[in-house]
Amino acid sequence: MDGTKLLGEFLRARREVMTPAQAGLLDVGPRRTPGLRREEVAMLAHVSTDYYIRLEQGRERHPSERVLGALAQVFGLTLEATAHMHALAHPMLQPRRSPARRVSPALRTLIGGWPVTPALICDDLMNILAANSLADALYGGFEDRDNLLRMIFLDPAAREFYPEWEKSARSKVAHLRLVAGSQLDDPRLTELVGELSVKSPDFRRLWARHDVSPKVAEVKRMCHREVGELELTCEVFSVNGSDGLQLITLLAQPGSPSEQALKLLGSLAAPVRD
Structure with missing residues (x-):
């Protein structure tokens, strides 16, 4: 699996299930697509819209810890979901597990x-x-x-x-x-x-x-x-x-x-x- 692609898919999925009210934004009525807009996520995370778009598209491969922390806060991620996002952003840092098959x-x-x-x-x-x-x-x-x-x-x-x-x-x-x-x-x-x-x-x-x-x-x-x-x-x-x-x-x-x-x-x- 492509870790960079999965990070973008994860961010897009979290954005699409997030409501403006959950993000503390004023909901001005129906939207053409569900969830938050990319520019809204970028504003809340204090990054440029272009940078956030590159993250979702997999063109930005090295998001900083600050950016990941800000996105976790925007999306209200749990500790487990935050760790998952970090694993997707830095897949080479994760140890490779051997499959456990033996039951004593x-x-x-x-x-x-x-x-x-x-x-x-x-x-x-x-x-x-x-x-x-x-x-x-x-x-x-x-x-x-x-x-x-x-x-x-x-x-x-x-x-x-x-x-x-x-x-x-x-x-x-x-x-x-x-x-x-x-x-x-x-x-x-x-x-x-x-x-x-x-x-x-x-x-x-x-x-x-x-x-x-x-x-x-x-x-x-x-x-x-x-x-x-x-x-x-x-x-x-x-x-x-x-x-x-x-x-x-x-x-x-x-x-x-x-x-x-x-x-x-x-x-x-x-x-x-x-």
């Missing part, structure tokens, strides 16, 4: 002992490297269960499984954007984004927004074909000593209908013994 036997044993907590081990591109039996049962209605992004964008079952599909899809794409900032030349990333872009118009739409967000604890609503509706808190933990691996757990409130549904799901998935 101890970690597999740990999640395997959780009877009412679905758990997954994923790499930085959301490839599923390990899952406990309850997670296998939870996602049993999906045909392709090797990657969370492929599941939600390419499998028709996702629309019924996730009642809040748009929210879940947007969260996953924003996380992938965060990863992309430090792995611009990773062929795995290029292949995954290319595949999803070709096969899913919804992925192309959300990818073009350039939203950036880390995975954080959030309540997810799911609708399982056998046990019905579930409301689970998704928690994400980094695995020490394994570059890029994450432990994802889905927790039900103790005593809740969702916990009862998970217990039922576990019993349905349990092997039959003679």
